[in-house]
Amino acid sequence: MISAYTGTQIREAEKPLLDSGMGAVLMQRAARGMAGAAIAELRSRGHRLYGSSVAVLAGKGNNGGDGLFAAAHLAGRGMRTTAVLASDTAHPDGLAAFRRAGGRVVTLTDANAGELAALAGRADVVIDALLGTGAQGGLRGASADLVSRLAAGSHGLVVACDVPSGVDADTGEAGGPVLPADVTVTFGGAKAGLLADPGADFAGRVVVVPIGIEDALPWPALRRLEAADLAALLPRPARRAHKYSRGVLGVVAGSPAYPGAAVLACRGALAAGVGMVRYVGPPEVADLIRHSCPEVVCSTGTVAETHVQAWLVGAGMDGSDEDEMQRVRDAVDSGLPTVADAGALPVMPDVLAPQVVLTPHAGELATLLQRLGADLDRGAVEASTLAAVRRAAGLTEATVLLKGASTLVASPYQDFYSQSEGTPWLATAGSGDVLAGIIGALLAQVGPDVGRFRERGIDPDERWAAIAAMGASLHGHAGAAAAAGGPLTAGRISDALPEVWGKVSTLSN
Numbered sequence: 001m002i003s004a005y006t007g008t009q010i011r012e013a014e015k016p017l018l019d020s021g022m023g024a025v026l027m028q029r030a031a032r033g034m035a036g037a038a039i040a041e042l043r044s045r046g047h048r049l050y051g052s053s054v055a056v057l058a059g060k061g062n063n064g065g066d067g068l069f070a071a072a073h074l075a076g077r078g079m080r081t082t083a084v085l086a087s088d089t090a091h092p093d094g095l096a097a098f099r100r101a102g103g104r105v106v107t108l109t110d111a112n113a114g115e116l117a118a119l120a121g122r123a124d125v126v127i128d129a130l131l132g133t134g135a136q137g138g139l140r141g142a143s144a145d146l147v148s149r150l151a152a153g154s155h156g157l158v159v160a161c162d163v164p165s166g167v168d169a170d171t172g173e174a175g176g177p178v179l180p181a182d183v184t185v186t187f188g189g190a191k192a193g194l195l196a197d198p199g200a201d202f203a204g205r206v207v208v209v210p211i212g213i214e215d216a217l218p219w220p221a222l223r224r225l226e227a228a229d230l231a232a233l234l235p236r237p238a239r240r241a242h243k244y245s246r247g248v249l250g251v252v253a254g255s256p257a258y259p260g261a262a263v264l265a266c267r268g269a270l271a272a273g274v275g276m277v278r279y280v281g282p283p284e285v286a287d288l289i290r291h292s293c294p295e296v297v298c299s300t301g302t303v304a305e306t307h308v309q310a311w312l313v314g315a316g317m318d319g320s321d322e323d324e325m326q327r328v329r330d331a332v333d334s335g336l337p338t339v340a341d342a343g344a345l346p347v348m349p350d351v352l353a354p355q356v357v358l359t360p361h362a363g364e365l366a367t368l369l370q371r372l373g374a375d376l377d378r379g380a381v382e383a384s385t386l387a388a389v390r391r392a393a394g395l396t397e398a399t400v401l402l403k404g405a406s407t408l409v410a411s412p413y414q415d416f417y418s419q420s421e422g423t424p425w426l427a428t429a430g431s432g433d434v435l436a437g438i439i440g441a442l443l444a445q446v447g448p449d450v451g452r453f454r455e456r457g458i459d460p461d462e463r464w465a466a467i468a469a470m471g472a473s474l475h476g477h478a479g480a481a482a483a484a485g486g487p488l489t490a491g492r493i494s495d496a497l498p499e500v501w502g503k504v505s506t507l508s509n
């Protein structure tokens with residue numbers, strides 16, 4: 001499990017060490033870690049260090065100090081170093097160390113931003129140390145101009161110091177231009193804003209450098225399940241299992257206009273190990289399901305007549321069939337774990353419960369929040385994904401999963417997950433239906449088993465968010481495996497899932 005923290009949490013963990021005079025030591029650890037990560041990245045790209053060039057963009061705070069000390073280390077390894085100071089002041093000790101190491105210093109002004117952007121663009125490595133966790137808002141003035149020009153032109157490897165400057169460490173929001181990093185070297189613990197979009201768009205690969213504060217860190221602001229967590233949390237059938245004991249998922253999905261969504265959801269659920277899928281819905285859709293997945297048991301019954309452990313509602317529903325909409329409402333009212341997607345979202349009661357998992361994309365989340373009185377459009381959700389998902393979970397008291405490049409999950413108790421195993425090829429029609437099927441199957445199988453979550457450090461009351469995150473992780477892994485670097489159709493996510501499941505569930509912890 002990867003744990004991520006807000007800038008405030010990191011600063012509070014650092015405080016006792018700073019108060020005891022360890023600030024310079026922490027900064028040295030951070031700077032050495034950053035220099036090491038830059039060297040490793042350069043070497044992995046076939047560069048020799050000696051004679052390569054580095055430009056450090058240094059702000060006036062401690063983030064700039066880290067960057068200047070790191071560049072001094074790199075100068076000591078034979079690299080040609082230039083510091084671009086964003087203002088007349090810089091971290092005094094960092095600047096002195098940089099000068100002693102033989103680095104060249106230039107100061108950014110409104111007049112020379114273009115010239116210095118060209119200079120930095122010619123360096124083999126750019127260290128972005130303009131702003132860190134102490135930033136208030138995004139880059140401004142000449143720094144913003146420099147970064148915009150540098151980002152628009154050709155440049156070398158970009159290593160961000162702690163966070164890409166201008167990305168809010170707590171929220172991932174970007175309040176101005178940001179230089180996209182190849183690697184972000186972050187200190188003491190990952191920052192939540194690196195794992196939530198749009199921050200994650202700019203972070204590249206995230207490397208955490210320990211600086212000695214780790215034991216003082218609090219409960220994380222955000223977590224990410226890794227393969228070992230899936231291995232521990234995924235169900236394995238008992239020797240004497242039967243199809244009913246393995247979990248039965250009820251599916252209310254599809255419509256004559258969109259029957260395929262129901263098929264894809266059923267296929268996702270079957271691939272995710274559920275004992276049985278029962279489909280209840282219109283005969284036209286049931287016919288297609290019987291044809292495409294003969295394993296599914298279809299009926300036109302009611303929710304009350306259908307014995308299941310969890311429900312999936314809404315995929316491919318357009319609201320035109322009142323019987324289907326009644327089944328959606330009844331499934332949610334049943335109190336059973338329910339994943340509610342697409343066409344079910346507009347008819348959800350305003351206040352739900354944690355075992356209801358809503359799975360909107362950004363546009364659907366904006367519509368949901370508007371219905372609950374928030375003044376947000378799709379763009380505002382995309383600019384601030386973590387805040388939007390937090391708000392939706394808080395207002396609805398449901399578990400909310402926001403689909404995206406980084407899929408975020410929030411529990412109503414404000415436990416957060418971010419999963420990012422997927423590939424952009426997953427942005428294809430029907431992909432979300434498969435995700436709903438996978439989550440539904442997991443709800444039916446592991447929903448009742450509180451013990452397995454407690455053993456993994458997950459509060460049993462928060463397990464619905466962890467289950468949704470497991471689904472997003474499996475979906476991402478399966479999508480990446482199925483795409484193998486090329487295009488993908490949604491049905492292939494289900495096809496790839498059993499093998500992916502087998503691989504991750506046999507990992508040792």
Ligand SMILES: NC(=O)C1=CN([C@@H]2O[C@H](COP(=O)(O)OP(=O)(O)OC[C@H]3O[C@@H](n4cnc5c(N)ncnc54)[C@H](O)[C@@H]3O)[C@@H](O)[C@H]2O)[C@@H](O)CC1
Pocket residue numbers: 011014018023026027030059060061062063064066130131132133134135136137138139140161162163187211
């Ligand atoms: N606190 C510590 O013990 C450690 C801190 N470390 C580094 O210190 C960083 C935090 O340092 P600081 O608190 O000095 O903060 P920053 O270096 O992020 O920047 C704060 C400085 O920039 C100015 N500023 C804030 N917002 C600005 C904006 N939008 N445009 C221009 N200037 C702006 C502030 O007035 C302040 O002078 C971390 O990100 C990390 O890199 C590391 O050295 C590890 C140890």
Ligand SMILES: [K+]
Pocket residue numbers: 063128129130131132160161162163164165
């Ligand atoms: K930075």
